[in-house]
Amino acid sequence: MGQQxxxxxxxxxxxxxYPACCLCGERPTATREHMPPKALFENKHRPDKLVxxxxxxxxxxxxxxxxxxxxxSRWGFEQTxxxxxxxxxxxxxxxxxAPDVLLEWETAFTPDMQRRGQLHLKRQGVxxxxxxxxVTIGPLTVRHLNVFSHKVALALYFxxxxxxxxNNGRVQxxxxxxxxxxxxxxxxxxxxxxxxxxxxxxxxxxxxxxxYKFDTNVNEGLFGCFVRFRQGFYVLGFAxxxxxxxxxxxxxEDGGWIAPRDLLGPNPHFAKxxx
Ligand SMILES: [Zn+2]
Numbered sequence: 001m002g003q004q005x006x007x008x009x010x011x012x013x014x015x016x017x018y019p020a021c022c023l024c025g026e027r028p029t030a031t032r033e034h035m036p037p038k039a040l041f042e043n044k045h046r047p048d049k050l051v052x053x054x055x056x057x058x059x060x061x062x063x064x065x066x067x068x069x070x071x072x073s074r075w076g077f078e079q080t081x082x083x084x085x086x087x088x089x090x091x092x093x094x095x096x097x098a099p100d101v102l103l104e105w106e107t108a109f110t111p112d113m114q115r116r117g118q119l120h121l122k123r124q125g126v127x128x129x130x131x132x133x134x135v136t137i138g139p140l141t142v143r144h145l146n147v148f149s150h151k152v153a154l155a156l157y158f159x160x161x162x163x164x165x166x167n168n169g170r171v172q173x174x175x176x177x178x179x180x181x182x183x184x185x186x187x188x189x190x191x192x193x194x195x196x197x198x199x200x201x202x203x204x205x206x207x208x209x210x211x212y213k214f215d216t217n218v219n220e221g222l223f224g225c226f227v228r229f230r231q232g233f234y235v236l237g238f239a240x241x242x243x244x245x246x247x248x249x250x251x252x253e254d255g256g257w258i259a260p261r262d263l264l265g266p267n268p269h270f271a272k273x274x275x
Pocket of ligand 1: 021022023024025026027054055056057058059
């Protein structure tokens with residue numbers, strides 16, 4: 001049997017096993033969604049695990065957000081064999097798919113904006129080597145980072161419960177950059193969750209690119225995760241299986257929770273970084 005035929009057959013079986021999208025929780029599965037996305041990895045090469053069911057709309061609707069994070073999480077000082085080639089490929093892909101995002105980044109590409117950006121980071125205690133380029137992370141990029149963060153929480157919820165979060169549930173997520181954690185990742189965040197996972201296949205360990213802590217509270221129907229993408233992007237995500245849990249618990253009820261089906265909705269609060 002040809003490789004394409006095998007692939008089609010296994011996708012069909014996957015759809016039969018998981019008929020509902022793990023992101024919106026309601027539309028029918030049409031595709032295998034990789035979380036983390038392939039583009040995060042060197043030469044787009046990753047073990048074939050952490051693969052979730054998604055509908056076409058969620059798959060297409062979050063693909064630019066995947067690209068944005070795959071790029072942003074690469075911005076650092078560490079060079080890897082495929083680093084420059086992968087970066088160039090991702091930039092040309094985003095130029096075609098979401099030119100407005102690239103334009104937003106490039107508004108910082110004047111000498112004056114570069115100087116001001118560097119100064120701003122320096123005041124916050126981030127020490128950049130001389131000449132490190134600075135980009136603008138504006139509302140378009142922030143929205144993509146927020147969509148991605150919520151997607152991460154929904155996808156990992158699926159991974160650990162083997163069912164999508166229903167629309168009676170709610171999800172909430174926050175992201176942080178390497179600039180936020182330039183003094184190191186806070187220990188209370190690392191220790192918040194007790195369990196650990198990463199993407200491994202045999203001896204192939206991608207823990208350097210992606211790893212996470214997580215916890216599940218079956219009694220209260222709670223899920224939490226703290227995820228690292230490369231050296232530059234972190235997500236803290238939570239899901240509750242029943243939205244009533246939120247109104248009965250002052251600690252959890254602080255707004256910002258969305259239903260899975262609203263992942264791609266207007267979500268006005270996605271225009272800003274959630275804190
Ligand atoms: Zn969907």
